Amino acid sequence: MFTHKKRPWAEKLVDRAFIRMTAILASVVSLTVFGIFFTVGFQAVFQGDLSSLLPWNPDSIWQGIAPWNDEETFGVRWGAIPHFGLGFLANSSWNPVRSDYGALTPIYGTLMTSALALLLAVPLGVGTAIFLTEDFLPQKLRTTIGFMVELLAAIPSVVLGLWAMAMLNGFLTVFTPLHTHLGWLPFFGTEPGGPNLAMASLILVVMLLPIITAVSRDSLNQVPIELRQGAYAIGATRWTSIFQVLIPAAISGIVGGTMLALGRALGETMAVTMIIGNSTNLSASWFSPSSTIASLLANQFGEADDIQVSALYYAALLLMILTFLVNICAQVIVKRLALKYD
Amino acid sequence: MTTIQHPLTTSGLNYNPYAPRNVWNRAMNLLAALFSILVVLPLITVILYVLYKGGGAITPAIFTELPPAPGLSEPMGMGNAIIGTAMVTGVAALVAIPVGVGGGIYLAEVAKKGWFAQFIRFGVNVLAGVPSIICGLFIYALVVNTRILWGESFSAMAGGLALAVLMLPTIVKTTDEGLKLVSQELRIGSLGIGASRFVTITRVVLPAAISPIATGVVLGIARAAGETAPLIFTALFSPFWPDWSSGLGLLAPTATMSVQIYNFGIMPFAPQVQLAWAASFILVVMILMANLLSRWLARLSAS
Amino acid sequence: MTLSIADPVISCTNVTISYGTFAAVRNVFLDIPKHKVTAFIGPSGCGKSTVLRCFNRMNDLIDSFSMKGKVLFHGQDLYGPRVDPVEVRRRIGMVFQKPNPFPKTIYENIAFGARINGLQGNMDELVETSLRRAAVWDECKDKLQESGLSLSGGQQQRLCIARAIAVEPEVILMDEPCSALDPISTLKVEETLHALKQNFTIVIVTHNMQQAVRVSDMTAFYNAVEVEGSDGKVGYLAEYNETKEIFNNPKSKDTREYVTGRFG
Ligand SMILES: Nc1ncnc2c1ncn2[C@@H]1O[C@H](COP(=O)(O)OP(=O)(O)OP(=O)(O)O)[C@@H](O)[C@H]1O
Ligand SMILES: [Mg+2]
Numbered sequence: 001m002f003t004h005k006k007r008p009w010a011e012k013l014v015d016r017a018f019i020r021m022t023a024i025l026a027s028v029v030s031l032t033v034f035g036i037f038f039t040v041g042f043q044a045v046f047q048g049d050l051s052s053l054l055p056w057n058p059d060s061i062w063q064g065i066a067p068w069n070d071e072e073t074f075g076v077r078w079g080a081i082p083h084f085g086l087g088f089l090a091n092s093s094w095n096p097v098r099s100d101y102g103a104l105t106p107i108y109g110t111l112m113t114s115a116l117a118l119l120l121a122v123p124l125g126v127g128t129a130i131f132l133t134e135d136f137l138p139q140k141l142r143t144t145i146g147f148m149v150e151l152l153a154a155i156p157s158v159v160l161g162l163w164a165m166a167m168l169n170g171f172l173t174v175f176t177p178l179h180t181h182l183g184w185l186p187f188f189g190t191e192p193g194g195p196n197l198a199m200a201s202l203i204l205v206v207m208l209l210p211i212i213t214a215v216s217r218d219s220l221n222q223v224p225i226e227l228r229q230g231a232y233a234i235g236a237t238r239w240t241s242i243f244q245v246l247i248p249a250a251i252s253g254i255v256g257g258t259m260l261a262l263g264r265a266l267g268e269t270m271a272v273t274m275i276i277g278n279s280t281n282l283s284a285s286w287f288s289p290s291s292t293i294a295s296l297l298a299n300q301f302g303e304a305d306d307i308q309v310s311a312l313y314y315a316a317l318l319l320m321i322l323t324f325l326v327n328i329c330a331q332v333i334v335k336r337l338a339l340k341y342d
Numbered sequence: 343m344t345t346i347q348h349p350l351t352t353s354g355l356n357y358n359p360y361a362p363r364n365v366w367n368r369a370m371n372l373l374a375a376l377f378s379i380l381v382v383l384p385l386i387t388v389i390l391y392v393l394y395k396g397g398g399a400i401t402p403a404i405f406t407e408l409p410p411a412p413g414l415s416e417p418m419g420m421g422n423a424i425i426g427t428a429m430v431t432g433v434a435a436l437v438a439i440p441v442g443v444g445g446g447i448y449l450a451e452v453a454k455k456g457w458f459a460q461f462i463r464f465g466v467n468v469l470a471g472v473p474s475i476i477c478g479l480f481i482y483a484l485v486v487n488t489r490i491l492w493g494e495s496f497s498a499m500a501g502g503l504a505l506a507v508l509m510l511p512t513i514v515k516t517t518d519e520g521l522k523l524v525s526q527e528l529r530i531g532s533l534g535i536g537a538s539r540f541v542t543i544t545r546v547v548l549p550a551a552i553s554p555i556a557t558g559v560v561l562g563i564a565r566a567a568g569e570t571a572p573l574i575f576t577a578l579f580s581p582f583w584p585d586w587s588s589g590l591g592l593l594a595p596t597a598t599m600s601v602q603i604y605n606f607g608i609m610p611f612a613p614q615v616q617l618a619w620a621a622s623f624i625l626v627v628m629i630l631m632a633n634l635l636s637r638w639l640a641r642l643s644a645s
Numbered sequence: 646m647t648l649s650i651a652d653p654v655i656s657c658t659n660v661t662i663s664y665g666t667f668a669a670v671r672n673v674f675l676d677i678p679k680h681k682v683t684a685f686i687g688p689s690g691c692g693k694s695t696v697l698r699c700f701n702r703m704n705d706l707i708d709s710f711s712m713k714g715k716v717l718f719h720g721q722d723l724y725g726p727r728v729d730p731v732e733v734r735r736r737i738g739m740v741f742q743k744p745n746p747f748p749k750t751i752y753e754n755i756a757f758g759a760r761i762n763g764l765q766g767n768m769d770e771l772v773e774t775s776l777r778r779a780a781v782w783d784e785c786k787d788k789l790q791e792s793g794l795s796l797s798g799g800q801q802q803r804l805c806i807a808r809a810i811a812v813e814p815e816v817i818l819m820d821e822p823c824s825a826l827d828p829i830s831t832l833k834v835e836e837t838l839h840a841l842k843q844n845f846t847i848v849i850v851t852h853n854m855q856q857a858v859r860v861s862d863m864t865a866f867y868n869a870v871e872v873e874g875s876d877g878k879v880g881y882l883a884e885y886n887e888t889k890e891i892f893n894n895p896k897s898k899d900t901r902e903y904v905t906g907r908f909g
Contacts, residue, residue: 011538011540012538014538014540015538015539015540018539018540018543018544019452019539019540021444022444022445022447022448022451022452023448023452023453023458024444025440025441025444025445025448026444026445026448026449026453026462026514027462028441028445028510029441029445029462029465029466029469029510029511029514030461030462030464030465032465032469032507032510033465033468033469033472035480035484036469036472036476036477036480036507039479039480039483039484040476040479040480040483042483043479043483049483049487049488050483050484050487050488051488123377124377124380124381125381127373127374127377127378128374128377128378128381130374131374131375131377131378132378134374135706135708136371136374136375139708145378145382147637148382148385148386149381149382149385150633151385151630151633152381152384152385152388154561154564154565154568154629154630154632154633155385155388155568155626155629156565156568156569156570156600156603156622156625156626156629157568157570157571158568158570158600158603158604158607158622159388159392159568159603159622159625159626160388161603161604161607162603162607162618162619162622163387163388163391163392165607165608166391166395167387206384209381209384213381224745225706226741226743226745227745227747227748228706229703229706229739229741229745230741230745230746230747230805230808231747232703232706232731232734233701233703233734233738233739233740233741233809234734234735234738234757234758234761234762234808234809234811234812235731235732235734235735235738235758235761235762235812236731236758236761237363237364237366237367237731237761238367238370238371239366239367239370239371240363240761242370244747244757244761245747245748248747248748248749249747249748260471263471266473267471267472267473267474267475267476268473269473269474269475269570269571270570270571270604273604274604274607274608294473294475294571297475297479298475298571298574301479301482301574301575302574302575312479313479313483316475316476316479319473319476320472320473320476323471323472323473324468324471326471327467327468327470327471331467354721354732355718355721355723355725355728355729355732355733355736356725356727356728356729356732357727357728357729357732358729363731364729
C-alpha cells in the first residue's frame with residue numbers, strides 16, 4: 001500500500017514565504033514610482049522636508065487642519081505650486097532676489113533642444129539602421145558597426161559633456177557663418193560665442209543616435225523577408241521597397257524608438273548642463289546660452305533654499321509629467337501600430 | 343479589356359544608369375553610407391579624445407593620491423574618487439540586485455498575468471523612463487534632507503540608493519526576459535519530481551537563466567558607474583579619502599569619478615581638467631570592458 | 646532528354662545553383678514555352694524553388710547564392726553583367742508560397758506595383774480587373790480601403806496573384822501558390838491560371854499531382870540524389886515533357902513512381 005506522504009510543513013512555509021517575498025520585492029518597484037511622484041509633488045507644494053508629514057513634528061503640515069489646533073495655519077509654508085500656480089509655465093523670469101520664479105525658459109529650452117535633436121537624429125539613425133540591414137557591407141562588418149553604435153550608448157553622458165566642451169570652439173566656427181549669413185532668422189539671431197542651445201542639441205543627437213539606430217534596426221530586421229521578396233518581385237527597386245514596404249512595416253518600432261529617445265532627450269542632464277550655458281534668460285536664438293529643466297535642476301539645486309527649492313521641484317514635476325506622457329505614448333504607439341504577422 | 347499602357351516592352355533588360363530611379367537609388371545608397379559614417383564618427387572621436395587626453399594623465403599616483411587644491415598642481419591623483427565610485431556602485435548593486443531579481447522572478451515565474459503583474463510591469467516601464475536627475479532629487483528629499491540615515495545628510499549610501507533606483511528597472515527587465523527564455527519543460531520536469539516551487543526556481547530555473555541575467559546586471563552596473571546626475575545631490579563630492587575610522591565611511595559625502603568629471607571639467611584649472619579626462623579614461627575603459635565581457639558571456643552561453 | 650521547343654521564353658543551359666559550397670541543383674537544361682503553363686514537380690528539397698527563383702533573380706537576395714550556366718530570357722542572358730535585376734523582375738513576376746500582402750490597403754497593394762512600373766491609365770479599373778482575374782474581386786470589392794492583412798489566407802494569396810498580374814509581366818512564377826488555400830480557392834486559382842495563359846507564360850511549382858495535370862501543359866520532374874563528397878542531396882532535372890506524357894507515359898522509373906504516389 002502507498003501511504004500518502006504530506007509535504008513537510010516547513011517546506012510549504014518556505015515556498016509560501018518565498019513567493020510572498022518576490023511579490024513584495026516586485027511591489028518595491030511600483031512603490032518607488034509612486035514615491036518619486038509623491039515626493040516631488042510634495043516638495044513642489046510645500047516647503048520643508050518630508051518629515052513635516054509626521055503629525056508630531058513641530059513643523060508638521062497637519063497643524064493647520066488638526067482639530068486640537070485652533071490657531072492660524074502660520075506653521076505651514078506653502079511651496080511653489082500654491083505660490084505660482086499655472087503662471088509658472090508662462091513666466092520667463094527666474095529671479096532669486098525677488099523670489100520670482102517661472103519655468104518658461106527651461107521649458108522652451110527642453111522642448112527646443114529635444115525637437116532639434118530628434119530632427120537630426122531620426123533621419124541619421126533610421127538611415128544608419130537601413131544601411132545596417134541592407135546588404136551593402138558583409139555581415140561581419142555590419143555587426144561590428146552595430147556593436148560600435150551600441151558602445152556609443154554606453155559612454156557616460158558626463159564624458160560626452162566633457163568632450164563637447166573640448167569640441168565647442170570647433171563648432172563655433174561652424175555656427176558663425178550661419179549667423180553672419182542667416183542672422184535675420186530669429187534662430188540664428190545672436191553671435192555664437194560660447195556654450196549654447198545648438199551645441200546642447202548636437203550632443204543630444206549623439207546620445208539619441210544609438211537608441212534610434214538600435215531600435216530601428218531591430219524592427220527592420222523583424223520585417224518578414226517575404227515582404228521584401230514581394231516588393232522585389234513586382235519590380236520595386238531597393239529604395240522603393242525600403243520606403244514603401246519595409247519602413248511602413250517597421251514603423252511601429254521606429255516610432256516607438258523615437259519616442260523612447262525623446263523621453264531620454266527631455267530628461268538628459270549632464271552633457272546638456274555642461275554645454276548649454278545655463279542661462280535663465282529667454283532667447284529664441286539657438287546660439288545663445290539657455291537651459292533645460294534638467295540642467296536648471298543640476299545647476300541650481302545645490303545652492304537653492306526655501307521657495308527656490310520648491311520651484312525647482314515644481315519644474316522637476318513638469319519634467320516628470322512630460323517624460324511620463326511621452327513614454328506612455330511610446331507604448332501606446334507601439335501597440336497600436338504593431339502589425340500582426342504570424 | 344483595359345486601357346493600361348505598357349511601357350516596358352520597348353526598353354531593354356540592361357541597367358540604365360541614367361534612369362531616374364537608378365540615379366535616385368544610387369543617391370540614397372550614398373546618403374545611407376554617409377549617415378552611417380556620421381553616426382560612427384562621434385564614437386571614434388570621443389574614444390580617441392578620451393584615450394589621448396586621459397591616457398596621458400594615467401600615472402600610478404592617480405590611484406594613490408588625492409586631487410590637488412584648486413590652483414595647485416600637486417598631488418595629481420584621484421584615488422578617493424575611484425574608491426568612491428566603487429563604494430557607491432557597490433551599495434547600488436547590493437540594493438538593486440536582490441530587489442530587481444526578486445521582482446523579475448515574480449513577474450516571470452509567479453504572476454505572469456493578472457492586473458497586479460500588469461501594474462508592476464507598467465511601474466517598471468515608468469521607472470525606466472524617469473530622468474536620472476529626478477532619481478537624485480527623490481533620494482535627496484527622502485534620505486539626505488530628512489537625515490534619515492543616522493542623522494547624516496549627503497553620503498555614499500544616499501548616492502548608492504539613487505543609483506539603485508536607476509538600475510532597478512534594468513535588472514527587473516533582464517531577469518524577467520532571461521527567465522522567460524528558460525524552457526517550460528525544465529520547470530515541469532522539476533515540479534514533476536516533487537520539487538517545491540522555491541527549489542525549482544532557485545535551483546533549476548535561475549541557474550539556467552544565469553547568463554542573460556548576469557549580462558544585464560554587468561551592463562547595468564557599468565552604466566550606473568558612469569551616472570552623474572543622481573549623485574550630485576546625494577553623494578555630493580569630497581576632496582578627502584573616505585574616513586573609515588570614524589565609522590562614517592559610507593555615511594559621509596563621497597567623491598566619485600563621474601561627479602569629479604563634472605566638477606573638475608568645468609573648472610578653469612588645467613590640473614583639474616586633466617584629472618577630469620583621466621577619470622573619463624578610466625570610466626570609458628571600464629565600460630568598454632564590461633560591454634566586451636557581456637558580449638563574451640552572451641556568446642559563451644549561445645554556444 | 647532535352648526537348649526542343651520553338652521560341653522558348655526562358656531557356657536554361659547547364660544551370661548549376663549553389664548555396665555557399667553546397668550545390669542545390671545541377672546541370673539543368675530546360676526551355677519554358679510561351680503562353681503555356683509549365684509545372685515543376687518533385688520531392689521536397691530537390692531545388693524546384695531554387696530554379697524558379699533564379700528565373701527572376703530573386704536569389705540575388707541570398708548572400709551565399711551562386712550560379713553557373715546560362716539562363717536566357719528571349720535569348721538575352723539574365724545574368725549578364727549589364728542586366729538590371731529590377732528590369733528582369735518587372736518582366737518576370739512572382740507569387741510566393743506564403744501570402745505576403747504589403748501592409749497597405751487592398752487597393753494600394755495592387756496600385757503600388759502598377760505605379761512603380763510606370764503604368765498609366767485608370768487605376769480603379771486596373772485594380773478591379775486585376776482582382777477579377779485573380780478571382781478575388783467579389784470578396785474584397787467592398788473593402789478596398791482596408792488593410793490587405795485583414796483578408797483570410799486564401800484571399801491574401803489571390804490578392805498577391807492579382808498584385809503580380811497588375812504589373813503585366815510576361816512571365817509569372819508561382820511557388821506552390823495553392824498550398825495555403827482551401828479546395829474552393831484552389832479551384833478558383835486554377836481557373837485563373839487557365840484564363841491567364843492567353844496572355845502570360847506561367848511556371849508553377851506544385852506538390853499536388855492532380856493540380857499539375859489540371860493546369861499544366863508541360864511538366865518538369867525534379868529529383869535529388871546523394872552525391873559523394875557533398876553534405877546533402879543534390880537536385881537535378883529528371884524528366885521534362887508534355888504533361889500528359891509525364892503522367893501517362895513517363896520514361897524513367899522514378900518519375901512513374903513519383904507521379905503515381907509510390908515514391909519512396
Ligand atoms: N537560402 C538558402 N540557403 C541555403 N540553402 C538553401 C537556401 N534555400 C534553399 N536551400 C537548399 O537548397 C536545396 C533546394 O531547396 P529548394 O527550396 O529549392 O527545394 P524545393 O524543391 O523548393 O523544396 P520544397 O518542395 O520543400 O519547397 C535544399 O537542400 C535547401 O536546403
Ligand atoms: Mg520550394
